[in-house]
Amino acid sequence: QQQVKQSPQSLIVQKGGISIINCAYENTAFDYFPWYQQFPGKGPALLIAIRPDVSEKKEGRFTISFNKSAKQFSLHIMDSQPGDSATYFCAASMDQAGTALIFGKGTTLSVSS
């Protein structure tokens, strides 16, 4: 019930291409879905987040698509750049104080130039 399943484990995309990472959750009480970007040796940085009242959220080249009925959400990185090469984690939680995030296993993205 608490799991967040993330795929693929790794992804190689050419510069300028679209990177797509998918996540699925089980707990219907989850109502906050963030994506984090992590570079080696650094802490995760909040990239973009969505709540169930919308089906899509876009910030620059990053878009979250959310399908509440399927309990799935995905991250799309448009015009992928070598600087986007990092590990991406999806997460889920209940949007309230004191609630920890449940993380997916992560996706290592490599953007080739």
Next chain:
Amino acid sequence: GAVVSQHPSRVICKSGTSVKIECRSLDFQATTMFWYRQFPKQSLMLMATSNEGSKATYEQGVEKDKFLINHASLTLSTLTVTSAHPEDSSFYICSASPGPPYEQYFGPGTRLTVT
């Protein structure tokens, strides 16, 4: 805004000694902070939830007597690894939320190496 710092960024200690890691919210107050552990090429594993002015809540399998957490103020939580052993070597990361809304912001992490 929403900056979380950690100190130290790296620490090397000898087996059997104790190490303290600080987590500070620099521009907001946080009633709750979270401590995570991350092994190489793996995801973040929640260790404990740190509550200001009260005892921390530990996840199953995390030894509370080994990983001491103190949240003495609304901007500072500390994690002390007591009697550290090589298997405690890991990347420790804290997070906090200025909420509402309850976005969590992570510190830069502390690399602990126990020799």
